[in-house]
Amino acid sequence: MEQRRRIGWLLLFILFVYLASETLVSALIPAPVVAADATRLRVICLEPPAILELEAESIRMEPDMGLEPRDHIAIRWSPGRHFVQRAGQPDLEVEGPIHLTWSGVATWRDGKGPRGRERRDIGSITLTEIEGKRKLWVSVELEDYLSGVLAREMGAGFPLEALKAQAVAARSFALNAAARRRRNGSPWDLQGGQADMVYRGLDSSSKIMKALRETRGLVLAFDEKILRAYFSATCGGKTRDGRERFQDVPAEPFRPVTCQGCEGLGLYRWSRKVDRARIDKVLPGLGKSPLEWQVSTRDARGDWKRFQVRSRGGSWLKADMTRLRGKLGLPSTWITGVAMNGSDVVFKGNGHGHGVGLCQNGAKGYARAGRNYQQILDLYYNQPPLRKIGK
Ligand SMILES: [Zn+2]
Incomplete structure (x- = not known):
């Protein structure tokens, strides 16, 4: 009898230890939110130049074509082919896609004629043609990409906490949009204009770097997935119900909220x-x-x-x-x-923009009034859980 009772207690003890460890383990390991392999993004350039002129150290081209690494390369596009221009020699004709890599930062101009703007990129460039249309995309690391997005979408004149809120929102938006395009078999991940987020090369201003460093790897999650964190310039006093504007958005993070941050700012x-x-x-x-x-x-x-x-x-x-x-x-x-x-x-x-999610000028107003980036994100996305990806 005594023996049986002891075994009973022992079994109960084992069950207790098992349950306790299960609870502990599940509390320690955050649920998987993203495969962290998606941090190199292919961002398509909306206005590829007629002739790509790239300056950087040790530029290499694929296909190889016997070219030595160089510090300057000029490539002209003509339907169906590319021509590498060479001083004093005939242009070198290349069929099919061209892939350029370099070390450090490259300088080039996108856009056409006077609209062309100098930009700087770290990464690589692919030149190709899809269905008869010329395509140029830059492959860039997520955090470098975000520096350029923050510069274009807000600018270093915004308060630090607003930039940090924007960094988390933009990181989430980028990873969600890239994952969706990859699932659909797109050869590129993001569009460099307003349809996704504006990106025209990286930025290295110290405040933007700080905003990225202090939120490194942080993303907004919902339903254990990275949230497509929509944002717009100025909500005008109230954000818009996400389902009124976009298909396929969860209701909870994009329910309308009253915003007092943007009052009198932008196109209020x-x-x-x-x-x-x-x-x-x-x-x-x-x-x-x-x-x-x-x-x-x-x-x-x-x-x-x-x-x-x-x-x-x-x-x-x-x-x-x-x-x-x-x-x-x-x-x-x-x-x-x-x-x-x-x-x-x-x-x-x-207001200005679609009005869904974070209000950029609202974030500016609230940051000036002393709110931190988490409080700003809590307001606009209805207290979304923050998750950390990567290292
Ligand atoms: Zn607002």
């Missing part, structure tokens, strides 16, 4: 005169009389979705403001008034 309140010629181009066939506007559907914040417009006596033309906002030159779809001014149309509204 705006008025835009759109001339009649522009209206006629965007909405053709309206006739010449003064216009009447009607909103058909608005979301809870007040953003215009569907609307209709006609010139007096004419028939109504139905249109979608989400699609036309950029073409009309309006800062946001949160339109609070529309009036005719002679033949022109004057729109009034709130």
